[in-house]
Amino acid sequence: MSARNWLPCIDFTLASEGGLTNDAGDPGGLTNFGISQRAYPDLDIARLNQNDAETIYRRDYWNKVAGDALPAGIDLMVFDMAVNAGIGRSAEIFQRCLGVDADGVIGPATLAAVQCAAPGPLITAIGAAQLAFYQALPGWVEFGRGWAARVARRVDAATGMLTATTGAST
Secondary structure (H helix, E strand, O other): OOHHHHHHHHHHHHHHHOOOEOOOOOOOOOEEOOEEOOOOOOOOHHHOOHHHHHHHHHHHHHHHHOHHHOOOOHHHHHHHHHHHHOHHHHHHHHHHHHOOOOOOOOOHHHHHHHHHOOHHHHHHHHHHHHHHHHHOOOOHHHHHHHHHHHHHHHHHHHHHHHHHHHOOOO
């Protein structure tokens, strides 16, 4: 567990979020690298570059989900979901899968519990819970195919990170 996982996680998220968009169905409005005008109203979203996006993601998402303290693969599952659906929501899903108090804040109790969890089955459980969350959203009809594909890619990438780190299959 270390910052070494930051690069594969941010690469995955940036590839999933894409570039500049202004989809009328997206409540975030103008978005670039997945960073929305709604979330950052004082930021010039159209001029945002990748380095700026990475700085924002590290400071406002990765650090807030304790990415450096999470095992390989679990970090991706929690971080990418935080970017896509909110930090608190991602943390709560993760905590429910761990069986700890789902308060939306990854602190000492959550970090202690993840050390005792089997990472492969945890990745699978988080992926299933994330998919269930998306399926319950009103936008599922319009965006569901993309959300489901992203969860599947997230689980596959997280499993690959785990295997590369531990050498074990899940």
